[in-house]
Amino acid sequence: MNKNTLLLTITAIFISLLFVPQVLADHMSMTAIPPKVELKGDPGQTLKASLKIRNDSDQTQNFSINIEDFVVIDSKGTPIPLTTNISNRWSLKNWITAPKEIPVDSKGTQIIDIAIKIPLTALPGGHYAMLTYTPNADIKPGDLKQTGNVITSRVGTLIYVTVSGPVNEKATLTKFRVPKFTEKGPVEFIGTIESLSDVHINPKGTITIFNPLNIKVSEINLESGNIFPETSRDFTAIWDQKWGWGRYKADLNLAYGTAGSLLSATIFFWLFPIRLVILALIVFVSILTVIIILNKRSQKHQQELEKEVQALKKELEEIETK
Numbered sequence: 001m002n003k004n005t006l007l008l009t010i011t012a013i014f015i016s017l018l019f020v021p022q023v024l025a026d027h028m029s030m031t032a033i034p035p036k037v038e039l040k041g042d043p044g045q046t047l048k049a050s051l052k053i054r055n056d057s058d059q060t061q062n063f064s065i066n067i068e069d070f071v072v073i074d075s076k077g078t079p080i081p082l083t084t085n086i087s088n089r090w091s092l093k094n095w096i097t098a099p100k101e102i103p104v105d106s107k108g109t110q111i112i113d114i115a116i117k118i119p120l121t122a123l124p125g126g127h128y129a130m131l132t133y134t135p136n137a138d139i140k141p142g143d144l145k146q147t148g149n150v151i152t153s154r155v156g157t158l159i160y161v162t163v164s165g166p167v168n169e170k171a172t173l174t175k176f177r178v179p180k181f182t183e184k185g186p187v188e189f190i191g192t193i194e195s196l197s198d199v200h201i202n203p204k205g206t207i208t209i210f211n212p213l214n215i216k217v218s219e220i221n222l223e224s225g226n227i228f229p230e231t232s233r234d235f236t237a238i239w240d241q242k243w244g245w246g247r248y249k250a251d252l253n254l255a256y257g258t259a260g261s262l263l264s265a266t267i268f269f270w271l272f273p274i275r276l277v278i279l280a281l282i283v284f285v286s287i288l289t290v291i292i293i294l295n296k297r298s299q300k301h302q303q304e305l306e307k308e309v310q311a312l313k314k315e316l317e318e319i320e321t322k
Contacts, residue, residue: 031155038160043120062101069093125197193233202227207219207251220239
């Protein structure tokens, strides 16, 4: 997102601690369905969507509904809500109409219909917001001092809207690394992709691995996840190979965008069990040394026996001549 606004929204990082991702929803006895909605539309068009909130607790809950723009400032794609009204190239908050509050029965599910009115002046590309649910909406601020079981965490749905029109889809691979030398696998590849696009992208592709003879030995499927405009995202991939014997090559190819743009890179690395080989050499040399020593002792013993036999023969010859 617009990095010039981040200093004005730094407090959102702390507030975001109250936002519970979908994976933790069961722990908080509420679930937002779905965790993400992606829509496309033209300027002036009104989009419709139906979301759901499930109350997994044993009592009826009143949920307040909040709509906020969000930014992503880390390399993992974590959404951070913006709590202030700031001009934002990718803002979506003010386009969405939704109920302010909704009751949900115990173990029940409620549908929330929302409308998204795209302005005629909307810029092409991605626009992003989160719709969150906070339980106990009927509790007044003064009641917070009188109860200890008020849930203050939130769950929600991320909403992506892509406005049609000419957009810039561009990304760069800022990092693609692997340990230069590994004794045994698995081998981990890490990388970072920076998006310079007007819309979120989700690069997908493969890492193809070739052995020292340039023969393809493995292909790893890779998906980076959504990368928002003007943000970077890390990715990892694991080659589950235990042993190797030389210098390997890894070709990365990731496609993204509607035009099928490609990110590619090639790196080389060694997979070789050097300590195992050294240990094997030590064992081999030790065994060979023992064999040589035993062989020399055997030869020496044989020579001594031959000398004794020759001495006995000589004594017998001397006795026979007397």
